[in-house]
Structures are given as C-alpha cells and as structure tokens.
Amino acid sequence: DDDDDDDSDSDSDILLCSVGGAPKAHRWSRDVERARRLRFHLSKFRENQLTVINATLAGRDTFVALPTGAGKSLCFQLPAVVTSGTTDGVTVVVSPLLSLANDQMRALEKKRIPAVFIRSEMDKADREAAWDSLRAVRPRTRLVYVTPEQISGSRVFQNILGELYHRKQLARFVFDEAHCIASWGRDFRPEYRNLGGLRRDYPNVPIMALTATATEATRDDIIATLGMVDAVVVTASLNRENLSYQVRQKGSNVVKDIANLIRTEYDGESGIIYCRARASCEEVAQKLRNDYKIRAAFNHAGSPDDERSRVQRAWKAGEVDAMVATTAFGMGIDKPDVRFVFHHSLPNSLDDYYQETGRAGRDGAPSTCVLFYRENDTHTCKRIIEHESSSPEVQARKRALYDSVIEYCTNRSECRRAKLLEYFGEQLSPGACDKTCDICLSPPLGEVQQEDGTEFARQALRLVRELQDRGKFTKRDVVSVFRGTSSTKVEAKEYPNIAGAGAGRSLSLPDCEQFFGHLIQCGVLGEHLCTTKWATVAYIVVGKKADRLRDGTLTVRIEITSKPAAKRPGKARKPRAPTTAKTKRRQDRRSGSSLLDDLSDPDYKG
Numbered sequence: 001d002d003d004d005d006d007d008s009d010s011d012s013d014i015l016l017c018s019v020g021g022a023p024k025a026h027r028w029s030r031d032v033e034r035a036r037r038l039r040f041h042l043s044k045f046r047e048n049q050l051t052v053i054n055a056t057l058a059g060r061d062t063f064v065a066l067p068t069g070a071g072k073s074l075c076f077q078l079p080a081v082v083t084s085g086t087t088d089g090v091t092v093v094v095s096p097l098l099s100l101a102n103d104q105m106r107a108l109e110k111k112r113i114p115a116v117f118i119r120s121e122m123d124k125a126d127r128e129a130a131w132d133s134l135r136a137v138r139p140r141t142r143l144v145y146v147t148p149e150q151i152s153g154s155r156v157f158q159n160i161l162g163e164l165y166h167r168k169q170l171a172r173f174v175f176d177e178a179h180c181i182a183s184w185g186r187d188f189r190p191e192y193r194n195l196g197g198l199r200r201d202y203p204n205v206p207i208m209a210l211t212a213t214a215t216e217a218t219r220d221d222i223i224a225t226l227g228m229v230d231a232v233v234v235t236a237s238l239n240r241e242n243l244s245y246q247v248r249q250k251g252s253n254v255v256k257d258i259a260n261l262i263r264t265e266y267d268g269e270s271g272i273i274y275c276r277a278r279a280s281c282e283e284v285a286q287k288l289r290n291d292y293k294i295r296a297a298f299n300h301a302g303s304p305d306d307e308r309s310r311v312q313r314a315w316k317a318g319e320v321d322a323m324v325a326t327t328a329f330g331m332g333i334d335k336p337d338v339r340f341v342f343h344h345s346l347p348n349s350l351d352d353y354y355q356e357t358g359r360a361g362r363d364g365a366p367s368t369c370v371l372f373y374r375e376n377d378t379h380t381c382k383r384i385i386e387h388e389s390s391s392p393e394v395q396a397r398k399r400a401l402y403d404s405v406i407e408y409c410t411n412r413s414e415c416r417r418a419k420l421l422e423y424f425g426e427q428l429s430p431g432a433c434d435k436t437c438d439i440c441l442s443p444p445l446g447e448v449q450q451e452d453g454t455e456f457a458r459q460a461l462r463l464v465r466e467l468q469d470r471g472k473f474t475k476r477d478v479v480s481v482f483r484g485t486s487s488t489k490v491e492a493k494e495y496p497n498i499a500g501a502g503a504g505r506s507l508s509l510p511d512c513e514q515f516f517g518h519l520i521q522c523g524v525l526g527e528h529l530c531t532t533k534w535a536t537v538a539y540i541v542v543g544k545k546a547d548r549l550r551d552g553t554l555t556v557r558i559e560i561t562s563k564p565a566a567k568r569p570g571k572a573r574k575p576r577a578p579t580t581a582k583t584k585r586r587q588d589r590r591s592g593s594s595l596l597d598d599l600s601d602p603d604y605k606g
C-alpha cells in the first residue's frame with residue numbers, strides 16, 4: 001500500500017510549506033510539533049529543518065547539504081519518533097565514525113529516545129540484545145546506528161533488515177556525513193561501494209543523505225551511489241559568516257607562532273590544531289604543554305580507544321583547551337564553542353578544509369581559522385600521492401584536489417572566503433567578507449595586476465632547459481638565476497652564457513616566485529621530487545605542457561604587484577587578521593616529522 005498517493009505532497013507543498021501565512025498542515029504536522037517541544041525541547045525549528053522533515057515523512061528521498069552546526073541531526077532524529085502513515089518503524093542511520101554515533105547515542109539517551117548502535121566490536125551479549133530489540137513485531141527502538149561494515153557485511157543484520165521491511169517497520173535509511181560516500185570515500189571505505197543494493201532490496205524505503213559540503217559533482221556522485229530517485233534537495237549558503245580565514249607563512253618555529261597566537265588571542269579558549277602525522281600531533285601537543293604551558297592534548301587513531309575518548313571528553317568539558325589531532329578527529333563532534341581551528345599541516349582538499357574549519361564557531365560567535373603554509377610541505381604531500389599504489393586516475397584526482405589547496409594558499413589577491421565558496425560553486429556577494437579574511441583585511445602586496453606572461457614563460461623555459469643539463473636546481477635556485485641575483489649553485493659571472501638568466505630582472509622576488517609556482521601549476525615547468533632523510537626536495541624540470549607554450553596554444557598570466565600599500569588601520573575587533581608574516585626563506589630541516597613518518601601514518605587518508 002506504499003504506492004498510494006492520497007496526500008499528494010508535491011515538491012512545492014513540501015518546499016513551500018509556509019507560503020501564504022499558515023504552514024501547510026500535513027497529517028503528521030501535529031506530531032512533529034509535539035515531538036519538537038516535548039522530546040527535543042526546542043522552541044522552534046531552524047531554517048530548512050521542517051522542509052527536510054516533511055520531505056522524508058512524505059516518503060521522499062532527501063539530499064541535505066547544510067553547513068556544519070545547522071542542525072542536521074534533528075532532520076532525521078525527529079522523524080524517527082513520528083509515524084506519518086507513509087513511513088513507520090525504525091530509522092537506520094549509517095554513520096562513518098564511532099565517535100559520531102556515540103555522541104548522538106548519548107544525546108538520544110538523554111531525550112529517552114530508544115536507540116541502538118550496532119558495530120562489529122561490541123560483545124556478543126550486547127549485539128544479541130540489540131538484534132532482539134529489532135525483532136519485535138513493532139520495535140520500540142526508533143533509531144539504529146550502524147557502521148558501513150554492518151550494512152554491507154553482516155549477514156544477520158541483512159536478515160533483520162529484511163524482516164523489518166516485510167513487517168513494514170523500516171522507516172528510512174539515513175547517511176550522515178554522506179561526503180564519505182563520494183570521492184575520497186570511494187577508495188577509502190570499500191564497504192560504501194555496494195550501497196546501491198539497499199535501494200534494490202528495499203525499493204520503497206526513503207533515503208536521506210546529509211553532508212555539510214557538497215560540490216555538484218559530489219552531490220551527483222552520492223545520489224547515484226545510493227540510487228536516490230527524484231530527491232528533494234535542500235541546500236543553503238555554505239558561507240560561515242562568523243569564521244575568519246587566514247593563511248600564514250609557516251616558519252621554522254611554527255609551534256611558537258601557534259602558542260603566541262593562542263596566548264594573545266585565545267587564552268583559555270577551546271580549539272583544534274590539525275596535523276597530518278601522528279608523530280607531529282604528539283610533538284606539537286607536548287611542546288605546547290611543556291614550553292608554553294598551554295593545556296593541550298593529542299588525539300589520533302594510534303592511541304587506544306579508551307584513551308582517545310578520555311581526551312575527547314576532557315576537551316569537551318573544557319579541561320583541555322587545544323586539541324592537537326589528525327583529520328579524523330572532530331567529525332560530528334558537537335562542541336559549540338570552538339574558537340580556533342589551526343592547520344599545522346595542509347588539508348588534502350578544500351572539501352576537507354571546509355569540513356575541518358567548520359568545526360569552529362558552531363555557536364555563531366566569531367572564530368578564527370588559520371592555515372600555516374609552506375611550500376616544502378606541498379612537496380611532501382605530492383610525493384605521498386605519487387607513492388600511492390592507487391591507479392593513475394585516482395592519483396590524478398587526488399593531485400587535482402590537492403592543487404586546489406595550493407592555489408587557495410598561494411593566491412595573493414582574492415578573498416579567501418570567496419575562493420573557498422567558489423570551490424563549491426557558490427558566489428559570494430561583493431563586500432560580504434567585510435575584512436574577515438587576511439587578504440580583504442590588508443592586501444599584503446598592494447595592488448595586483450594580471451598581465452600576459454607568455455614571454456617571461458618562454459625565457460623561464462629556456463633557462464630551465466639549460467640548468468636541467470647542468471644539475472639539480474630548486475625553485476629558489478632557478479628564481480635567483482632568472483632574476484640575475486646571486487645563487488649558490490651558479491656563479492653570477494656565468495650568467496651571460498646561460499639563456500634566460502637575468503630575463504626576470506624586472507620582477508620582484510615574490511612576483512617571480514609566484515610566477516614560477518604558476519608555471520608549475522599549469523605544466524610548463526615540472527617538479528622532480530627527491531626524498532632525502534630529512535625532507536622532500538623538488539627540482540625544477542621542463543614540464544609536460546612546455547611544447548604548448550612554444551607552439552602558442554598556451555598562454556600564461558603573470559601577476560605584477562605595485563608597492564605595498566600603506567598599512568591600513570585594521571579595525572580593532574575580533575577576529576583579527578594577521579600582520580603579514582615575514583617570509584622565512586631558510587629551509588627548515590629540523591621541523592616537522594620526516595616523510596617516512598608521514599608515509600606510514602594510516603590517518604593520512606589521501
């Protein structure tokens with residue numbers, strides 16, 4: 001009887017549920033209101049929540065892309081306790097992380113909403129009890145949280161789902177943090193691959209997917225993977241107005257910089273510092289504690305589970321201020337007053353960066369996101385991608401995602417907020433940043449002019465061709481020869497014999513470095529990555545697209561900056577943007593963890 005259409009909930013009925021004054025009443029509306037007040041103790045719904053709730057109760061597939069902190073959990077937890085006539089019974093929530101499911105279980109327990117969490121590592125008695133709770137004719141259990149492994153791997157659980165389905169007690173499938181299904185997820189969690197089977201086996205059961213980030217490609221990927229049909233898509237602007245964004249030059253003593261930032265602006269406040277490698281997490285946390293007396297702790301997948309949850313609780317309770325963690329930490333963790341998110345190492349993609357910074361400021365108060373960038377780190381990451389056994393296509397895709405991060409960091413003229421949103425296909429209205437990113441606050445280099453750089457590029461290519469025959473040259477070496485300044489690798493008196501040497505004399509050092517970075521990005525030049533015991537070094541070589549420059553099918557741009565503008569008197573308000581960090585040229589050989597450490601780090605999900 002699932003195909004009856006008596007309620008005729010068309011899209012516009014669902015989406016425009018409050019047009020013309022009074023909200024359109026569905027047959028479940030009174031129950032929804034009652035649940036909101038009595039079960040969840042909320043005075044009103046937030047924007048979009050009711051739309052999602054009505055869509056799923058009407059039996060529709062629903063795709064929800066709302067920013068972190070928007071209140072997505074309610075969108076499936078509340079329908080789980082409402083009987084709509086179209087959807088009854090148990091809501092199955094597939095959740096990618098134990099900590100996330102545990103958090104939600106605790107919250108449901110407080111609200112006295114019967115829920116179980118089934119995972120492979122629970123003991124036998126608990127699992128049997130959980131299964132039994134679902135075998136009742138009309139189970140009391142409203143929500144079942146499961147890991148993707150359970151959904152795809154557990155025979156018994158499959159049978160239970162089948163039984164629920166036949167008793168018409170399977171209300172809906174929910175995929176929280178659904179971006180895990182797409183892109184990274186695809187080769188990262190193989191158990192997500194066969195999810196299309198759910199739609200085949202339970203054709204009438206509505207599916208809901210929720211995520212904070214979804215480019216259109218990601219959304220399509222998720223919808224296709226799950227086999228969602230004619231989904232109601234609920235989205236909102238991804239702009240997080242209360243977050244400020246900064247990129248700072250990562251110097252040789254980045255921990256000291258982090259410590260100073262915390263002490264001067266976020267003393268005693270809560271924050272997260274993301275590191276790529278486990279060893280860095282431990283090292284950074286230890287230094288912050290011992291050298292700077294900051295209440296820091298670390299959290300990564302290498303520590304025992306009980307230790308991890310102990311540290312996490314301490315942080316949530318405010319006994320620890322700075323949590324130094326790998327990227328897995330924080331997904332789904334509902335701590336409203338996170339005032340800062342720092343990235344000690346680069347994120348794998350702008351999707352990840354948005355997710356990770358999104359954990360700041362969920363209470364709506366101003367919070368700061370600082371990414372510490374240095375070029376050397378990019379070499380290491382590229383090297384890791386090169387090393388991976390995955391197919392060339394996957395590597396290329398990861399490389400492209402990663403390039404967008406580099407582009408975000410090295411961009412010198414465009415608003416960071418606008419850049420981030422642009423990545424998700426959203427256009428920020430002019431002035432909307434209102435000096436809440438480092439670039440809008442004080443354009444670090446004065447006016448930037450874009451000019452045709454093809455001739456410079458040709459000269460640069462000639463130079464690299466010559467130098468490549470003479471030995472190994474880093475970008476720094478090549479740039480100094482190009483600008484005709486002294487280099488340790490080539491003596492200046494040889495310059496007249498080298499084609500292209502000195503051709504960039506008119507360029508400032510930052511402009512020239514930016515330009516060579518651009519040439520590498522667009523493939524005119526390439527990098528040969530070599531790993532030493534200490535670091536990964538990139539030597540500049542002729543790139544794959546060099547020919548296209550010669551035959552004129554490729555043109556490149558160059559950014560020329562005028563003199564730095566006089567310092568603007570930045571408004572004294574929080575969050576503050578950085579004073580322009582002095583660029584540290586010295587390669588820091590001691591800092592950071594070694595590449596081997598990074599390579600052997602299973603938390604690295606790239």
Ligand code: ADP
Pocket residue numbers: 042043044045046049066067068069070071072073074334362
């Ligand atoms: P998301 O999953 O979208 O990141 P959560 O579901 O974790 O967000 O909710 C974030 C916070 O917002 C939680 O503390 C939640 O209790 C709160 N919240 C959700 N809906 C409402 C509402 N209608 N009114 C007030 N607070 C709400």
Ligand code: MG
Pocket residue numbers: 072073176332
């Ligand atoms: Mg959530």
Ligand code: ZN
Pocket residue numbers: 414415416417418433434435436437438439440441
């Ligand atoms: Zn800006």
